[in-house]
Amino acid sequence: MGIFTQHHTDSLDLKLSALEQMIQKFPEFKPVEALRAHLGSFGLTGAVALRPMYLLSGGQKSRVSFALITFERPHVLMLDEPTNHLDYDAINALIVGLNNYDGGLVVVSHDEYFLNALCDKLYLV
DSSP states (O other), X not given: OEEEOTTGGGGSOTTSBHHHHHHHHOTTOOOHHHHHHHXXXXXXXXXXXXXXXXXSXXXXXXXXXXXXXXXXXXXXXXXXXXXXXXXXXXXXXXXHHHHTOOSEEEEEOSOHHHHHHHOXXXXXX
């Protein structure tokens, strides 16, 4: 299960780069190029993947968190306010990615645009 919380940056070591964070979480995984390719699929390419995360924008930190939780291809994703810190283009990319995801998905969000584009069933609490 992959879990994305609205306070996802609390679980990141902001002194590390996105690549270093991936290496730390998955030390047994070789080659490193596969980790970089996975980060690249989230738009974290080139120097951005090597920059300390305290220098990244909120949206870029969210992308790092998404890369971390999806690397092992979980069967279920639980997302709490996943559109926080994302711009319009990033929200649309997230919608496309999640619509192509084959696993189960539980989303908590206040973003009606995001929910309408993504969800088959909606429960209001």
